[in-house]
Amino acid sequence: MDIREIIVRRMKMKMKQPFTTSFGTMQDKHFLLIEIKDGSGRSGWGESVAFDAPWYSEETVETNWHMIRDFLIPILLDADLAHPDEVSGLFSPIRKNNMAKAAVEGAVWDLYAKQQGMPLAKALGGTRQQIEVGISIGIQQSVEELTEVVRQHLQEGYKRIKVKIKPGKEIEILSALRQSFPDIALMADANSAYTLADTALLQRLDEFNLMMIEQPLASDDIIDHAILQNDLKTPICLDESIHSLEDARKAVELGSTKIINIKIGRVGGLTEAKKIHDYCMEKGIPVWCGGMLEAGIGRAHNIALTSLPNFILPGDTAASSRYWEKDIIQPEVVMEDGYINVPDVPGIGYEPDIESIDRFMTDKWTFRKEG
Ligand code: OSB
Numbered sequence: 001m002d003i004r005e006i007i008v009r010r011m012k013m014k015m016k017q018p019f020t021t022s023f024g025t026m027q028d029k030h031f032l033l034i035e036i037k038d039g040s041g042r043s044g045w046g047e048s049v050a051f052d053a054p055w056y057s058e059e060t061v062e063t064n065w066h067m068i069r070d071f072l073i074p075i076l077l078d079a080d081l082a083h084p085d086e087v088s089g090l091f092s093p094i095r096k097n098n099m100a101k102a103a104v105e106g107a108v109w110d111l112y113a114k115q116q117g118m119p120l121a122k123a124l125g126g127t128r129q130q131i132e133v134g135i136s137i138g139i140q141q142s143v144e145e146l147t148e149v150v151r152q153h154l155q156e157g158y159k160r161i162k163v164k165i166k167p168g169k170e171i172e173i174l175s176a177l178r179q180s181f182p183d184i185a186l187m188a189d190a191n192s193a194y195t196l197a198d199t200a201l202l203q204r205l206d207e208f209n210l211m212m213i214e215q216p217l218a219s220d221d222i223i224d225h226a227i228l229q230n231d232l233k234t235p236i237c238l239d240e241s242i243h244s245l246e247d248a249r250k251a252v253e254l255g256s257t258k259i260i261n262i263k264i265g266r267v268g269g270l271t272e273a274k275k276i277h278d279y280c281m282e283k284g285i286p287v288w289c290g291g292m293l294e295a296g297i298g299r300a301h302n303i304a305l306t307s308l309p310n311f312i313l314p315g316d317t318a319a320s321s322r323y324w325e326k327d328i329i330q331p332e333v334v335m336e337d338g339y340i341n342v343p344d345v346p347g348i349g350y351e352p353d354i355e356s357i358d359r360f361m362t363d364k365w366t367f368r369k370e371g
Pocket residue numbers: 021056135136189191239290291292293294316317318
């Protein structure tokens with residue numbers, strides 16, 4: 001693939017509104033951008049989705065920087081790649097650190113698609129021209145406020161509403177929403193806030209006719225989720241627990257999950273995401289694409305992945321304007337009538353907006369292939 005140079009940029013962007021989950025609140029989004037250049041002046045782009053603190057997973061911006069600088073870039077600059085599917089094998093001697101791996105692998109995929117003159121969606125095997133869009137709404141100050149926010153997003157056209165819940169607030173939140181919006185596609189994400197001791201409480205959520213409940217139990221669990229699923233009508237969807245095809249297989253075989261949220265960063269890249277997608281399709285397990293409050297580069301990768309055929313449920317990849325005053329790509333990601341169009345131009349299909357990138361950049365490092 002003729003990789004000559006890799007540029008890592010450290011970014012800081014302020015979100016329009018803070019985002020609150022059962023584990024904390026985020027206002028500033030810190031992340032890394034990876035740009036990989038070939039000998040013909042093309043650039044492929046990737047975005048690391050790790051947060052600045054390790055509360056969703058153990059990775060952070062800082063640990064990603066360490067892994068990328070000291071291990072992943074040296075491996076990549078030393079290799080002679082023909083196809084991006086080889087990257088996960090090259091990186092396999094490095095344990096875990098999936099978000100760091102995915103950021104670099106994503107840039108390789110974009111570069112490869114550009115070299116082939118092919119949209120990234122097509123290079124991955126995508127079949128959709130547009131994707132259905134849902135939205136994830138953080139915990140609000142009051143149920144009245146939450147109801148208003150939901151109403152507004154429904155008016156904008158979002159096709160499915162996901163709300164964050166936490167112990168002691170779930171019944172109040174979900175009964176208020178079902179009263180105002182009896183028929184909408186609604187789901188709840190607990191981000192691991194419950195244990196099996198809460199089974200009776202979680203059974204009460206069955207009455208709200210949710211599409212699914214996302215990651216109710218521990219972030220590293222697939223055993224208790226199987227026990228809980230036996231006692232629930234509401235389908236369980238795993239997020240935090242799934243890091244690989246092997247995790248997905250075990251969770252599906254155990255009956256821990258009926259739906260899987262695929263996040264490219266969490267599973268270590270697009271190649272692994274495709275494998276999980278293919279396995280789930282074969283097993284009749286629907287998947288959807290989760291979000292990590294991405295800026296435009298990561299968002300574009302999510303859109304390409306969501307064009308694959310088994311992404312049959314709306315994901316969390318909302319429009320740029322839901323998060324940012326100004327995004328770092330041109331055009332920005334727009335949602336119309338609940339859909340985002342999958343770009344039909346080579347690579348991720350959105351141009352990095354260098355002026356905007358420079359504005360939010362706090363550091364920059366360049367690495368070159370020797371010889
Ligand atoms: O659990 O899916 C999650 C945001 C931060 C951390 C974890 C999660 C989320 C979201 C937001 O739900 C998804 C998005 O809008 O990008």
